[in-house]
Amino acid sequence: MKRIDIIYDGTLYSLGGEEYDELKTSIAAAHDEGRSTWLRVDHGEGRARSAEILIAPGIPISLVAINTDTDAEGGSDDDFGSGSGGFEPGSGDGGVVEDGVDE
Template sequence: MKRIAIIYGGRDFSIGQQDFDRMKSEVEAAHRDGRSVWVRVNYGEGRPQPADLLVGPGIPIALLPIPDEPPTPADEADDVVSHGGDSGPAPDVHSALEPDFPSSDDPAG
């Protein structure tokens, strides 16, 4: 994945030519170290404008990897079948903004 969608302050931004895992690690490191960093992103459709976002502790941000190729209808159908549609528990979501706390079902926690 070389493109990342970002939701920040309720608005959509994007970053091109950036590795998702690397960007996620950089955001996590900034939060872990208690520092803020500026991230250059694109804002707008068609002819995006450059924008700088301040990322750090207490600043909510969502990173979403954009696949190189959009899924085909067959891929989407396979996903619905393998996940049983909308039934079942919600997926476990890990936030880079929150520290790791033991879950209530963790015997060590």
């Protein structure tokens, strides 16, 4: 089972049954087009409540891919899809992105 944890305005939300790369691409497309979109997520532990968060340029959001099958086996939770490569300090990849420009 896969889950994506989302940190938004300092609060943890989660989303189940979605592919990390598809969600990331969808959010990036909205930002590239300069439009806002609502994302339905789960909030809370135990019995989660449905919530919607506004995805828009200038609003920080973090995505964390969680592969619960791998985690249960003691494996890595770094399941960011194929070919992502991850962040390399000093590589120019990552950091704060505002108005489509890496800082």
